[in-house]
């Protein structure tokens with residue numbers, strides 16, 4: 001019998017923590033605390049603590065976090081910024097929208113930027129590296145920070161898909177969370193992210209007080225809220241107080257939700273690791289902790305595989321069948337990115353969320369195995 005397995009089910013999550021979310025809602029509504037109030041401050045403090053940075057500044061989206069970071073770093077016309085060829089388009093659009101030139105670099109087998117290819121594209125105009133941590137697994141930040149320090153480049157971490165992941169640095173003997181390595185960590189709280197709000201939301205995390213102050217003013221049209229002074233032409237991109245209240249509730253659950261995701265990943269791995277045509281997202285680098293924002297497999301059979309899952313009632317994500325640099329309106333240079341091209345034909349994210357139960361995961365496994373005649 002065909003079952004319907006949703007990719008995410010926000011209503012189920014709501015029901016799991018309904019009392020706390022409802023209490024947060026009534027607290028905000030009954031006081032009329034809509035803009036820049038205690039809930040925002042509290043969430044920012046808790047997010048900074050979670051990531052291990054001194055500051056967090058709530059913004060309206062992940063895109064705003066990337067854009068704000070590049071502005072804070074004074075990246076603009078004439079500058080080049082290195083960005084992976086396989087990422088969500090916003091990583092690149094933020095670069096274009098500050099007037100800089102994105103320089104695309106192919107990715108490796110783990111979907112993240114191939115660090116061995118970064119130095120090849122560095123020129124005197126290179127100002128920054130946009131390091132993207134895709135699907136819950138960090139890019140090799142140890143190497144990226146080494147390259148950045150060698151060429152005096154700014155690093156902005158697009159950590160929108162990786163809240164809670166981390167990497168161990170053998171040289172310093174310390175483990176650091178995603179978003180605590182570069183000048184800023186950029187976060188998205190889009191509803192289907194690992195920490196999802198009930199609308200758009202985002203933030204930056206940083207250890208730099210000037211960057212935090214810049215973002216705090218620029219998100220509010222450049223205004224210093226204490227003095228009323230405008231410190232530049234800014235934007236309207238403040239994280240809503242209501243969203244912050246909801247996110248603050250959900251952040252408390254994040255550690256246990258990450259454990260649940262790891263259990264599901266292990267269930268998939270154990271049941272599917274004998275299929276040669278299916279590459280699973282489990283890697284040998286023990287320094288990096290995968291938190292499985294997405295469980296993205298690579299199937300040699302591409303669309304035939306994802307279509308089979310869909311016809312059997314399973315919602316899957318095939319991001320991104322068409323790489324962003326192939327969209328002609330974006331006017332980006334396609335220098336040929338073989339790994340990105342190959343994985344674009346093969347990617348398929350299986351349902352991975354905290355609201356799914358074991359019988360649903362087992363049904364996904366059964367359908368995948370059936371496709372491969374197992």
Ligand SMILES: Cc1ncc(COP(=O)(O)O)c(C=O)c1O
Pocket residue numbers: 060061062063064087088090091132158160161187188189190200201202
């Ligand atoms: C890697 C990456 N970067 C940036 C973004 C942009 O975040 P938002 O949708 O909140 O603007 C996303 C969200 O989808 C993302 O996955």
